[in-house]
Amino acid sequence: MAETILEMRGITKTFPGVKALSNVNLDVRKGEIHAIVGENGAGKSTLMKVLSGVYPFGTYTGDIHYEGHECRFTGIHDSEKRAIVIIHQELALVPLLSITENIFLGNEQARFGVIDWNRAKRRAAELLRKVGLREDPDTLITDIGTGKQQLVEIAKALSKDVKLLILDEPTASLSEKDSQHLLDLLLEFKRQGMTAILISHKLNEVKRVADRVTVIRDGQTIETMDKADVTEDRIITSMVGRTMEDRYPTREPKIGETIFEVRNWTVHHPVHPERQVIKGINLHLKKGEIVGLAGLMGAGRTEFAMSVFGRSYGVNVSGEILLHGKPADTSTVSKAVASGLAYATEDRKVYGLNLIDHIKHNVTVANLPGVSKSGVIDDMAELRVANDYRKKTNIRSSSIYQITGNLSGGNQQKVVLSKWLFANPQVLILDEPTRGIDVGAKYEIYTIINKLADEGRGILVISSEMPELLGICDRIYVLNEGRIVGEFGRHEASQEKIMRAIVRGEEKAAS
Missing domain, CATH: 3.40.50.300 (P-loop containing nucleotide triphosphate hydrolases)
Known part of the structure; x- marks a missing residue:
């Protein structure tokens, strides 16, 4: 059996009014692809943010052991020094910078405090070849598609000599062809000895590439299963706590x-x-x-x-x-x-919702006359409407005053539907x-x-x-x-x- 490269024990993370993680345990073996699955809001991304230092030591309880040593990361730079790199679902690329500039952003190829652009471009070209991209390193990020941007993120991780790569929903916005290419790449990295943690809702992808699967539900570890035991029905039953015939x-x-x-x-x-x-x-x-x-x-x-x-x-x-x-x-x-007519966009985060505003305003924004008198918004009417649609569409939130960006993807989509339903x-x-x-x-x-x-x-x-x-x-x-x-x-x-x-x-x- 392969040695364990990562152990997370008793991880508990609380936000105001919400316990996101409760005594979660996870172990990852060296050289494996370990999938983490669960419903939206189950705590998958939160767990990975704890691991990578996005949520620093002191903001959670529990222990992290990596390569045999206890780790207390105070920020993402600490985890990257240990060759742990996370690629979030929302890509962290700067559109109007080149591929080279994005790959080495915060990790500049410099000598005596001066960036060596020739060296950076040569190294970028090598990394692009590794991920199967033929783009010119000077190409702007805004000029390439989402699938290629995802590969640039992976090239960026490789530039940090990554040992443990964490991918959070890497194929969520990709075409079938781009998704298959990314999964093939992940399998190739595995053959080269890299360890990966994959968060995905796409159970067919999980079955294809994962050596083991850990299911998280309501902020708790439900079970970890080996590849031979993985079936979609078993995963779904563990994820939702009930069978879905x-x-x-x-x-x-x-x-x-x-x-x-x-x-x-x-x-x-x-x-x-x-x-x-x-x-x-x-x-x-x-x-x-x-x-x-x-x-x-x-x-x-x-x-x-x-x-x-x-x-x-x-x-x-x-x-x-x-x-x-x-x-x-x-x-x-x-x-x-x-x-x-109503149109619920495919990109709810950019075009469908105001993520920094609360649920109440998002629900009523498409039909303000419906909560107004003489051109002035009636706050009590807006309150009643928002609460009504929260109940109708089963939006899981602390209240209608919860910030929409803090909701899970499924609940955000229910807010989008509520907004258009109120427009009748x-x-x-x-x-x-x-x-x-x-x-x-x-x-x-x-x-x-x-x-x-x-x-x-x-x-x-x-x-x-x-x-x-x-x-x-x-x-x-x-x-x-x-x-x-x-x-x-x-x-x-x-x-x-x-x-x-x-x-x-x-x-x-x-x-």
Whole structure:
């Protein structure tokens, strides 16, 4: 058996009014990939922040032993000196600095107090090759995609001669291809002797790469299992404290007349207006219907949704939108909302919420007239509305005055849904509604979506997770390169048919 490189014993961490970790134990063996799984808010990231010194010694109780020595890290520089490097879910890169500058930020390649840029660029090029990137080291971070940015973060870790690499949801925002490349890279590092701790909600990824899996629930260690004992059902049962025979709540759809229709919708790129991004899309949505929009990364799904919702994306937009059979003006966000349209963005942290404000204001911001009298906000009315939606969507928080940025991902998503529900839309577009959310919280989100459909609203769901679309949708459109290339009813849709439609554009089966 491999020697133990890390032991964390009796770790307890308390925030005002909340015990985030309670007597947590973790041991990691040298050279293994050790996965940590649990629901949003279970304490996974908090535990890793304790380990890396983000939460310094003295702010928690318990012991950390690394390579046989007790460690009392007072900051992240202390842990990095011991070759422990954490890559957070929110990438810590500076967009307008080059790849080289980001890799060595805080770890500059200097001689006699002067940065040796030639040496830095040579070393950056070597590190980029190690992670499989061919970019020029002078390239700005803002000019490369999220998948490549994640690899730059790993190159940055390698520049510190990392022995224990901690990755917090590294594939949450990546395409399938980029995710597979990152996991392959992690396995290669393992072959070279590196130890890694992986936090992930994607159980298929955990099964693929992890040697052992530790489950944390409600701030406590539930169990650690070896690779041979790992099954998705066992992980889910440990994570949520109950079996989940059906990951998608059952529903008997009550579908009515068409309430939303898009005709010949065409959109051009905002920077390169000669390029068509959306090419003559026609689709419709019925009362009480959940419709999915499938497609690979870059197919144009988000661009379509944003262009429909107040023309938030694109230029030279043409086509027609009908609500209840009548032309609707959705040319601005306020007009789209007034028409009965709502759009929950895929990036809730940047565009969906004000993370430094509390729940109450986030819930009411899309419909301020609903809590105002003569243009003045009625604080008691706002209080009642926020508490009502907190209860309706089961937002887990200390109160409606909790800062939204301190909520788990699943609860943040419930705040986003509450915000739009208070605006009382007839058509709700949900863009990646369960991204970065654990299986238990996903079930709750699906239940809310079903309830909205049962109330007679039309729901359009954009998702990169094919099983999710197949599990909750009544009908699925397939988008590829800005065009609708397939349409499938609930009972005829399958992953194979959808992929065939994407690749060949041949299938076109109407519901």
